[in-house]
Amino acid sequence: MKRLYINTIKKNATMKNLFAKIEVSLFILILMVIQLTAKSNPVNARRDVVASWTLNTGDTRLTVGVNSVNKLYIYEISNPAANWNWTRSPSLFPLLSSVTMGGANYTPNWVYQSGTMDTGDGAKLTITFTNTIPAMTLKSIWHARSGPGPVRHYMQIINNSGNTVTIANQETFDVNLVGPGINAKAWHFINHGWKLDKSDPGVIYCDSIGGNYNKTLNISESEENAPYTVIDANGSSGIYIGWEWSIGRINITGNGAPGGARVKAGNGDTFKTDIDSGETFGVPAGFIGAYNGDIDDAGNSLRRYLYNYSMPAVNRTAGYPKVECNAFGATTVNYIWNSFETNYRPLVDVISGMGFEEVMLDIAWWEGDQRTQPCPPKADPVDWPSGMKACSDYAHSKGVRFGLYWNDNTSMTTDSGIQMRKSDAKYLFDNFGCDIYRADNTDGKALQTGGYGSGTRAHYAEDLGYWQTKGYYEALDWLKANVTNFEYQNCSGGSHLLDFGIMSRSVQIQITDYVTPLDNQIAFYDLVYFLPPVQLMGTLMGEIWTRPAGVWTLSAFSPGDKKYWFRSAFMGAGCFGMNPIGWSQADKDMVAGAVTTYKNKIRPLLKTANVYHVFPRPDDVVWTGIEYYDPTGKTGVVYIFKPNSSVNSQYIKLKGLNASKNYTLSFEDGTNNTVIKSGSELMNTGINVTLNGIYNSELMWIAEQ
Numbered sequence: 001m002k003r004l005y006i007n008t009i010k011k012n013a014t015m016k017n018l019f020a021k022i023e024v025s026l027f028i029l030i031l032m033v034i035q036l037t038a039k040s041n042p043v044n045a046r047r048d049v050v051a052s053w054t055l056n057t058g059d060t061r062l063t064v065g066v067n068s069v070n071k072l073y074i075y076e077i078s079n080p081a082a083n084w085n086w087t088r089s090p091s092l093f094p095l096l097s098s099v100t101m102g103g104a105n106y107t108p109n110w111v112y113q114s115g116t117m118d119t120g121d122g123a124k125l126t127i128t129f130t131n132t133i134p135a136m137t138l139k140s141i142w143h144a145r146s147g148p149g150p151v152r153h154y155m156q157i158i159n160n161s162g163n164t165v166t167i168a169n170q171e172t173f174d175v176n177l178v179g180p181g182i183n184a185k186a187w188h189f190i191n192h193g194w195k196l197d198k199s200d201p202g203v204i205y206c207d208s209i210g211g212n213y214n215k216t217l218n219i220s221e222s223e224e225n226a227p228y229t230v231i232d233a234n235g236s237s238g239i240y241i242g243w244e245w246s247i248g249r250i251n252i253t254g255n256g257a258p259g260g261a262r263v264k265a266g267n268g269d270t271f272k273t274d275i276d277s278g279e280t281f282g283v284p285a286g287f288i289g290a291y292n293g294d295i296d297d298a299g300n301s302l303r304r305y306l307y308n309y310s311m312p313a314v315n316r317t318a319g320y321p322k323v324e325c326n327a328f329g330a331t332t333v334n335y336i337w338n339s340f341e342t343n344y345r346p347l348v349d350v351i352s353g354m355g356f357e358e359v360m361l362d363i364a365w366w367e368g369d370q371r372t373q374p375c376p377p378k379a380d381p382v383d384w385p386s387g388m389k390a391c392s393d394y395a396h397s398k399g400v401r402f403g404l405y406w407n408d409n410t411s412m413t414t415d416s417g418i419q420m421r422k423s424d425a426k427y428l429f430d431n432f433g434c435d436i437y438r439a440d441n442t443d444g445k446a447l448q449t450g451g452y453g454s455g456t457r458a459h460y461a462e463d464l465g466y467w468q469t470k471g472y473y474e475a476l477d478w479l480k481a482n483v484t485n486f487e488y489q490n491c492s493g494g495s496h497l498l499d500f501g502i503m504s505r506s507v508q509i510q511i512t513d514y515v516t517p518l519d520n521q522i523a524f525y526d527l528v529y530f531l532p533p534v535q536l537m538g539t540l541m542g543e544i545w546t547r548p549a550g551v552w553t554l555s556a557f558s559p560g561d562k563k564y565w566f567r568s569a570f571m572g573a574g575c576f577g578m579n580p581i582g583w584s585q586a587d588k589d590m591v592a593g594a595v596t597t598y599k600n601k602i603r604p605l606l607k608t609a610n611v612y613h614v615f616p617r618p619d620d621v622v623w624t625g626i627e628y629y630d631p632t633g634k635t636g637v638v639y640i641f642k643p644n645s646s647v648n649s650q651y652i653k654l655k656g657l658n659a660s661k662n663y664t665l666s667f668e669d670g671t672n673n674t675v676i677k678s679g680s681e682l683m684n685t686g687i688n689v690t691l692n693g694i695y696n697s698e699l700m701w702i703a704e705q
Contacts, residue, residue, distance in 0.1 A: 049075075051115050055123050055144035055151050059301055060289045062151045064093070064142060066112045066127065072140060074175055079290035082237035084180045086290065089257070091176040093140075098168035101134045101161060110138060122146055134161035149305025150240070150289030156282060159275040166459075169271040171264050172286040173241055179259025183234035184209045186252050186261065187295060188217055189526060191226040191498040204526055204617070206232075209261050213254035220247050220465065221441075221448045221496045228500075228530050231261050235294045240302060241265060242530070244310075244500040245284035246447055246472070247465030273463035284466075284501070295529065296655065300610040303532045307607065310504045312480075314487065315534050316607065321508065321573030322401065323595055324358040325351045326539065329579040331361070339364045341384045343581060345394055350580050352398040354588055355595040359395050360403035360438055360489070360575070361388075371443045373408050375420065376427045392433035403436030403489065404428050407443045411450030412471030413458045421475040422482075429483050436507070437479070438489040446492040447472045447502075469501065476505045494539070498527060508537040508573050515539050515577065517568035517695075521618040521641060524571045525626065529613070533572035533628075534606045540569045540576055562587055564641070564697045566594045571626055571639055572606060574598075597668060597699070602637065609636055612655040620644055623691075629656045634704035642691040651686035654702070659683065661704050668699035676705065 052065030052075060063076035072093040077086045099106045110129040118124040122145035129138045137158040144151045153172060159165050190203040207215065209231070217225035227243040229250055243250060243265040255262040265286050275281045289305070291298040307316065314320060330347040331339040339362070348359055365388070366373055367380045379387045392402040408424050411417030428434040439446050448468050452458035458467035479486045490497055490506040494513020503509055509531070512523040520538035527536055562578075569576060580588065609628035618624040620643045629636030638652065657663060657679035665687060666674040672689055691698060 049073075050112065053115060053117065053125050053127075053142075055125060055142055057122075057144045057151060057289070057305070058146065058148035059291065060144070060148075060150055062142070062144070062288070064125070064127070064140075066115070070110055070112045070129065072127065072129075077175075077177075077239060077288060077290050079237060079292045081292035082290065084233075084237060086177045086179065086231075086239050087175070088178050089176070094171065094174050095129065095138060095140075096157060096167060096170045099131075099134055099136070100166040101163050106134060108134075108136065134159070134163065134165050136160060136165070145305070145309055147304060147308055148301045149308070150242070150287035150302065152285055152287045154283055154285035156280050157275065158280045159277055162277050164274050164276050166272055166274050167281065169267050169269060170283050171266040172243060172284055173263060173265040173288060175241075175288070176255050176257070176262050177231055177239055177260050178257040179231070179233045179261075180237070181234055182258045184238075184259035184261060185232045185234075186213070186215065187230040187232060187529075188215070188250075188252075189226040189228065189529065191219075191224060191495065204529070209252070209254050209259075211254045211256050213252070213261070215252045217250040217252075219243070219245070219249055219499065221445045221492060223496075225250070226498055226527075226530065227265070229263065230295060230298050231263065232295060232298075233259055237290070237292050238298060239263075239288065239290055240298045240530075241286065241288050242302070242500050243284065243286045244504070245466075246469045246497060246499050246501050248284070267463075267466055270462050271466070272460060273466065274459045282470075287500075296610075296612050299529050302530055303528075303611065306500070306503070307532050307534065310500065311532065311535060312487070312505070312507050314485075315507060315532075319357075319603075321534050321537075321603065321606070322357040323355065323570075323598060324360055324403070324508075324537075324573075324575045325356045325580075326360045326362050326575050326577035328362040329577045330581060331365075332363070337364050337370055339383065341386060341391070343579070344391060346581050347579070348395050348398050348400055350583075350588065352400050354580070354592040355599065356400065356576070358401040358403055358436065360405065360436065361391065362405045362438070362577075363442070365404070366406075373406070373443070375408070375424065377406060377424055377432075388428075388432035388434075392435075396433065401435040402433060403438055404432060404434045405438040405440060405491075407440050407446075409441065409443045409446055409449050411456070412447060412468045412475070413450030413452060413456040413464070415457075417450055418471045418475050421472075422478050425475075425479050426483050429486065435485070436487045436489050438491055440491040441493045441496060445496070447497060473501065473505065480505070489537070495523065498531065503531060503535055506535060508575075509535045510537045510539055510575070512539065517565050517641075518618060518620050518643070520568045520571075521624055525613065525617055525624070528572070528611050528626065532606075533611065536572035538569035538571065538574045540565050540574075540578060561695050563590055563594050564695050566591055567639060567697050567699070568641065570594075570598050570602070601701075602699075605630060605635070605637060608633060610656050614638065614653060614655055618643070623647065623650055623652075627654060627656070629654070629702060631656065631658075636702035638700040638702070640689060640691065640698045640700060642694070642696045644694050648692055649688055649690040651688050652700075653684070653686035654682045657683055657702075658704065664703045664705060666701045666703075668701065671696075671698050672700075 048067045049065045054063040061078045073090045074087045095110045108131040113128045115127045125142040127140045139156040186207045219227045230240045232238040249268045251264045253262045330343045367378045395402040410420045452464045458464045487507045489508045491510045512519045605628045609630040612627040614627045615624040616622045625639040627638045659680040
């Protein structure tokens with residue numbers, strides 16, 4: 001009986017142990033399920049969050065946070081109207097993972113320290129991490145401002161180690177996106193207007209994103225890519241990402257999620273640079289925004305932000321952009337590299353009478369040649385005997401601002417080169433009465449100048465572009481701070497530098513160096529997808545200009561078609577480079593009327609209106625143009641160009657109107673009768689417009705009743 005009792009106890013103990021093991025196993029299984037669920041469910045994933053913060057612009061909501069193991073995550077990127085979180089599965093934001101000090105390699109163990117919010121200008125969040133060996137601080141800074149647009153992000157890496165450290169690449173953005181469907185597409189753009197001709201349509205790309213998709217957008221002062229991409233969900237909503245630096249890369253890959261993509265924006269995979277003890281390295285800024293609608297809606301959100309916060313303040317004042325005449329056509333002979341004072345004053349007399357506000361004295365006014373310039377700048381005493389100050393004074397006496405081109409493309413990685421760039425540009429203002437400084441690349445690239453190694457700021461081939469860019473920005477920022485009313489016109493080969501870093505410092509950005517109506521129409525059509533029209537400077541040069549895609553000469557048009565040329569350049573911030581000295585009074589009056597219309601009616605819309613691509617991309621055959629509409633002022637205009645087309649009438653569907661309102665449509669040149677139509681009809685059926693002949697144009701005005 002005793003043995004039976006003992007055996008029973010043993011059996012019970014065994015059963016208890018068995019049940020205990022089963023309970024432990026079940027508990028572990030439950031924990032695994034919870035962990036797996038947390039990984040796929042953003043609500044559960046938030047249970048591990050130590051701290052999180054939400055930032056809002058007018059149309060973008062972004063939540064970032066830090067979890068219990070010091071990892072930085074993006075938990076939400078959404079547009080409230082679209083009602084979709086593109087980081088439904090929280091996106092890990094990798095922090096700097098490779099550092100070298102004293103020949104030894106280290107993998108930093110970043111520890112979260114604090115998160116502070118400054119609400120003095122919108123909401124600026126600073127999240128601080130530290131590492132022990134080497135002693136370093138990393139700050140991730142997120143800034144959301146009022147109005148529509150993206151959230152901006154940049155980082156600072158501070159070396160507290162007492163030694164020089166070498167860091168690898170730290171991405172400005174590294175985000176995994178998950179779309180609402182499987183039809184996600186990646187938009188990207190070539191940045192160079194010279195490529196934009198009718199024989200080369202491959203400058204706007206819209207790629208389907210599959211699991212194997214992999215696209216790297218290299219960014220430099222060459223014929224490469226704009227630092228901008230849009231991840232679009234079948235034309236209904238999406239995410240746009242930009243990088244505010246002139247050299248680097250954006251990489252887009254399919255991440256396997258439905259409608260998803262991984263987007264990285266930064267200096268590049270092979271980047272490395274040295275940080276001295278006590279030095280702070282600035283990771284370039286970028287921005288990310290969420291939109292509801294199509295690619296035009298993405299652009300309208302971004303352009304409003306760029307206009308409000310990321311361009312010279314003078315662009316937001318009345319009277320900008322200015323109506324400019326480039327003196328190239330009038331002061332050269334057959335557009336060769338040499339200019340002469342002979343026609344300068346007659347040109348100023350003519351353009352001032354037509355209402356132009358600026359004259360830009362381009363190329364070869366100095367003593368020297370294309371690649372040889374005096375220091376400090378000096379006018380050629382033979383070709384320009386009066387000197388630049390006298391030329392400036394004459395322009396000012398006629399109420400015309402005076403601009404000068406200068407191209408001493410000194411090293412941007414040495415202190416001496418940067419100082420010379422500052423000094424020469426300042427000299428133009430202090431001694432010649434210059435109002436606008438125009439930089440180009442006829443003496444080599446404007447920005448990518450200088451080498452690396454001893455005596456330079458750049459340490460390696462891998463960080464050369466970063467320090468070249470930083471040096472150029474430093475020179476421009478210094479000039480802005482130290483020259484009264486400093487203005488910078490960015491040319492660089494007619495559009496090599498078309499990016500968000502340089503545009504924040506540019507009053508005008510030349511968009512193409514091919515200078516026919518078609519080239520201007522194409523370049524503007526493409527670039528206004530993401531850059532503000534108040535800065536996009538079309539350029540028309542002259543009567544005998546040729547191009548690889550064909551030959552355009554003024555003799556091919558009747559005198560009345562000068563208005564077609566003018567409008568092609570002045571869809572944004574235009575520049576007219578033709579020589580008007582020999583024009584008839586009728587021709588001068590015609591362009592003067594176009595100038596008046598631009599100043600009084602177009603220029604205000606450039607600051608306030610949304611932009612819509614309601615026509616096909618220009619090709620010299622199809623009707624083309626662009627729509628501006630200001631939903632606040634409830635007015636707009638459609639630029640209409642009928643090139644070498646036999647089609648005399650066609651329907652034009654508008655965008656961005658109120659379907660329930662009526663609109664009056666009138667025509668600047670009276671080519672069509674004024675009509676009243678509903679917004680619904682205008683957006684769904686359109687308006688039938690007739691233009692006769694070839695190379696004809698019209699401005700169709702829109703006004704809500």
